[in-house]
Structure formats: C-alpha cells, structure tokens
Amino acid sequence: MLTQIGQTVTCWNCGKSPEEVHFCSHCESLQPPTTDYFEYFGLPRKLQIDLGALEQSFYRLSRRLHPDVYFRRPERERQLAVDATAWLNDAYRTLKDPVARGEYLLDLYGMKKSEQKSSNVPPELLEEVFDLNMALEEIRTGDDSVRPQLIEAKAKFENLLEEVDHSLEAGFGEWDRTESRDALEKIYSVLNRRNYIRNLLRDVNAELV
Amino acid sequence: MGIDLGTTNSLVAYMDSVRPKIITDADGEKIVPSVVAMTPEGELTAGRPAADLLLSRPERAVYSVKRLMGKGIGDVTEELKLFPFQVVEGSESVIRIRLGDRILTPPEISAQVLRRLKLNAEGHFGQPITKAVITVPAYFNDAQRQATKDAGRIAGLDVLRLVNEPTAASLAYGLDKRKQGIVAVYDLGGGTFDISILKLHDGIFEVLATNGDTHLGGDDIDNLLIHIALEDVATEWGEDISRDAVGVQHLRRAVIEAKHALSTEPEALLRFSYRGKQYNRHIDRPLFEKLIAGIIERTLEPCRQAVLDAKIEVRHIDEVVLVGGSTRIPLVRETVQVMFQKKPHAELNPEEVVALGAAVQAGILAGVQQDMLLLDVTPLSLGIETMGGVVSKLIHRNSTIPASATEVFTTGVDGQKNVLIHVVQGEREMTGDCRSLARFDLKDIPPMPAGMPRIEVRFLIDANGILNVTARDVRSGKEQSVEVKPSYGLTDEQVEAMITESIDQAEADFRQRQVVEARLEADAILAATEKAMDHDAWFEISEEERAAIKTALNELRMAYYADDHLLIRSQVEKLNQATFHLAELMMDTAVRSALQGKDIREVG
C-alpha cells in the first residue's frame, strides 16, 4: 500500500469518494492512508506544533485505528488497520521531533536531506573542523596530550548545536508566516549544518570515552 | 487465554469477566516447569513429570530451551557447555537437539510446553481452546519472535498476538488503578532481562522505550553457584563430577533451593548428597551478594539506555514495577531502588503477573477490555546492508509498532533479474556487528538497462514485532514477488510439516484426556458399588438384580482399560441403571423423599 498524494480516491467498500481522511463519510469504513503526515493529523503544513495537542490527537486516533480494535473484523479491515496505524505511528514519530518534522516538510517540497556526510563542511566552520580532525587523528594514534583540546572543542560544538537549534526555530517561524521558498532554503541549510555538527560531536565523544 | 512461556516456568491465565486468573492443572498447580523430556516409553512429556525426569535421566530432558529460540549453533557454544543437551551437528540456522530417538528444534520443544498449558486450560474449561496470546521478552529479535510464533502453531494454537513481557505486566498492574504517569518495569526472569518505560494515560499504555539482555537471568546465578560448588566438591571429594549429568542436575536443584532460601533468610545451607557422599556449605547473604553483584550490575546499563531513549529523566518516573522470579532477591530490589530512586512495587506475584497481563491483552483483543489499548515499540533498529557492509537504518529502535519504511531499489547491471536485500537488526553501523535477519530476493524483474527498474519495497513491523516485506514495481504498479530466506529459524514449509505431525499428537492428547475423565467417573461408581455390596440393602434386592449388577460391574471393569472413553461411559451408565433400585433402598426411609433422584455414588 502506497500513498499517492493528490490522486482521486474512492472508498474500497462503497465506491464513493470517502471525503474524510480516516473513515468513509458514507459507509464509515476505515480507509487506507492517502494523505501526508500533517493532513493525517488534521494539521496545516506548519512547523511550529503544539506537542501536547499532537499527543492528544495521537491517542484519540490510536483508539480508532489500532489493529486491536479491528481484531474481530474481516481480514481486509484488519490489514487496513495495520496500514493505517503504521502510517499514524510513522507520522507521529516524524511530527513530534522538530528535526524529523523539518526534514519531512522539505521532502514534501522535493528537497531531500543531503546524502553527503562529512565532505559538505559548512564554510564558517572550516578552520575549526580542520584543527579538530587533526586532534582526533592524534588521539587515535595514542597521543593523549590533545585531550584538553578535544574537551574544549566538544564544549564549543555543543554551544554551536544550541545556536543551530535556535536558528531552526527561527526558520520554522519564518516558514509558518511566509510559506516561502526562502524559508525552506534556510531550514535546509540549518539542518545540514546541524547534521554535520552532530556527526562531529559523535566522533569526539567516541574518542573521549 | 494468555500464556507466559518462560525460560524456567510457564503459566496460563484467562479473563474471568473482569479479572485475569491463573489456570491450575489437575493437581491444583499453577506453575508448569518449562522442561520437556522423553519418557522411558518413548513419549514426549512436558512440565512436572519432565522436571522429575531431568533429575533421574538428564540426557532425556531439555530445560531453558527459550535461550535457544531463534538461534544458530554459533550463538550458543558457550552456553551449551553448561547444559547437558546433545546438539546435533550442522545446526547453523536452527539448533537441533537429540532427545531420546527424536531430533527436535527449539520451537518443537517449546510447543510441548505450550501443549501442556493448552491441556490444562482445556481441562479447566472442558472444551478445546485454540486461541492464545503468548508473551516474549521485550528485547527478543525478529527470529526469536518468529520461533515463538512457530512453537504456538506447532502446538495447535492460533497465536493472536505476541506481547512483550514487561508490557504485559504493566497491563496487569494498570488494571486496578487507572494510573496516569510514567512507569518503569524491571523484569529479571530465569533467562532474560527487560526494562521498559511506559506512559500511562486514560487506559492507553504507551511504551516509550525498551532495552534489555536476552542472555541474563536467574539461570546465570544458578550456573555461577554450580560452578563454585563443583570446584568445592572436587576438592572435598577428590572427584570431579562436572561431567556427570545426573550429579550436576541434583546439584542444580540444591543450588536453586539455597538461592530461594537466601531471598528470605540471612543465610542458607547448600545441601548436596550424591552417591553416598555429602557436601554442605553455609552461604550467608553478604557472600551471596558479593558473588551475584556482577550479574545484577549488568542490568543497569540497559536501564540507563532506556531512560535516555525515553527522553525522560529518572526523576520523571512515577513508579517502578518488579517482574520475574529473580526480583525476589533483596540485592536486586536494592539495586533497582538506587537506580530509580524509588521503592519498587511488588504487590502482584512477580512470577504470575506476566501471564495475568497476557490474559488482559487477550481480553482486549476479544473486545472485553474496550477502554484499554497497548502501544508497544520495536526493541531493535531495522536496517539493510548497503555498499561496503554499512547498515542503512530504516526503522529505529523504540519506534511504536506497527511501523513501516519504504525504499526504492534498482539494478546495477543491464538485464539484471534479481535484487537481493539483506535485512539486519541491531544498533551497530556495520552489517557484521548486527544480527542478520533475512535475505529478501526481489525476483523476476523485467530485463532493463541498469538503474532503470524501480522497485519500491515496504518494510512493515507488525504489532507482534515481526517484519513483513512487500514490493511493488513503481512503473507498472504491479506487485513484485519477494522470496524470503530467513537467516535463523524455520521456513514456512518446515513449520507446516511440524504442524501436520503435531495434529496427530493433539488428537491423541484430546482422546487421552477424555479417557482419563471417563475413568475417573468409572472409579467413583465402581467404588460405590463395591461398598454397597456390603450393605444390608444388597440382600433386599432380587437375585436377578444382584446378577445384573455383577454383570454390569464386570463389563465396566473390562471396558476400563480400553482406550475408549465412549465405551467406558456407556458401561458407567449401565451400572448406574442396574444399581438404581439398590441405591434407593440404601437411603434411609425418613430422608428418602428428600433425596429422590440421587444415585449410588451419593448414598454410599
């Protein structure tokens, strides 16, 4: 079962247009998921989300869609419940995490997360990353004298990560106000930078343990 | 019914209108030891009789088979040194164990335990029971879950759902109290350790994170103590009995008794006598705790990881619940209290709570518990092997299940017809460090230049935590065939063959039970009739009546040993008819009117 956004859908049971996201408004039968994650939760495509309300919706929808509720129904409906709940769970997991939420929105607009990992150094970090990689190299060869330098670098990159999270929040706000391509581009570059810093921190932590 | 299929012990429970209850066997015992043995007559038996055989004929018995579920021989080499099992060579993808003249896989052995529980439940309800919820350790991987499901099918059960043990326990706890808040469930059983952190909200049980070790439990404590005692015995007796399976099993029982005593007493005497020799050793609690501290310590890292993954802090946890027999050990309780900074709960029997919870889940599926809903997670990340053996993660651990991911695959060579996808489970970055789950072969791809085909593959982890894979050709929209080659475990065909084999056994079980019940009825009326023959009334009835009773009595005695419950029942009825007048006379005339309609079994 695959989602095809924008296609005309008909109810598998009565053949009419179901008109609603989860259940057919004519025959009340459960429908396979055909919307994006935002719409599945009845939300507009905004990035600043009330997490408490999201959780309440998740619980409410789980009670209506979960396979346990369809256990004594025919096989076809049981399978639909599995598909619907898998979609609901995937959507909830994505939307409740700001980074996953941002990446998902970019994906909806054809901006897939960059596949490159370490080659794509954000220019403003070039110098520090170079020094850091040298230090990492040395500690790997057994030179423990660079340890203080690594600890310092760790603190620095942790601060940077916090800054990046603030920029992300700002990017989210800009998107919610303007829904502009500019905002998407900004989020895209912030997320790339965040990903890069996180990978660096992971390498540093691995050596410091 | 709900089944707790444990490493050491198993239990079965059902929902009695609003409350789960444990089902006992004919002798009133709740616990069925997870031991399977081959009787001297060459029949497979499970539970208590098998546990007795383990002592006298250890080479014909298997215990703790749960540790071998979903494993290959390479996974358990260390472990097998401690167990007396005879593992058959060439057990790479499925372990095969020799038991008497049979060679059996772990699912078939577990199926014997399940069959015993099924019989107990059928004895309780007086009708065939085929649907069950079975619990598994939360940290079980796909192959271990699949093996458990296979065991259920082989036992003739329709496995409605596999439920994680700590989650099941939380259902049993949550039933009474309608709690809100965050609960940690610490489950240290016979062979496995699980920690789960749940959020409770108006009847929704949402698992936030789970972690554990499927190779950590009471068995490890037993093995450690056995090891020490064996060395002592070797010094004291001048004799190494570690290769003597009977001796080791007796020592094992003695060690377990001492361990249990140490949970309530400040010291215990480990008392072992064998072949006329004695070994006694006092163990006090400080020594015991020193010995097992390392084992208990190993539960802490999974706890920390679970708290981290749940994105909470220890102080956010409102309650801690203890599950599993090993949590009776005071040091375990202290360790948990220090870790979670809270006194743990243990109001419910830690050995019964999982089975009770399984029954609650069965009630949820049956629509009896409509307000309760369990949202569980997958314990391990699921990924596929990419270039250079690097794992690309598709579904992360602690994702709520059902969970899914889709990925598009293509070909690397012109005209390529097959694409092989290697799926692994685990947290590490290299395929070799993860657990191989299966290879999925996308077959019959229409020949096209390299990179042109687009096959969309959907990975779905269902509510049992088991992976399902489907594929579709993006261009044609047609379903693409996928052949599954599990890395560990049985193929569908093998399970089918085992089911066929076991249906014969199930029918034999059912007939056997009916014969037993008919014989019980026969026993009652035979005893009553024999007693009545000494009664004064025996001489008050006519000669013909006495002859008829004697004939019916003899016919029933003859039918008694036939394995035919219908024959036994019809003879019971004949004797009942023949003794009707006698029974009436035996009643005191004063109470005769009050007791009208009673038969000989009630007036004798």
Ligand SMILES: [Zn+2]
């Ligand atoms: Zn409809």
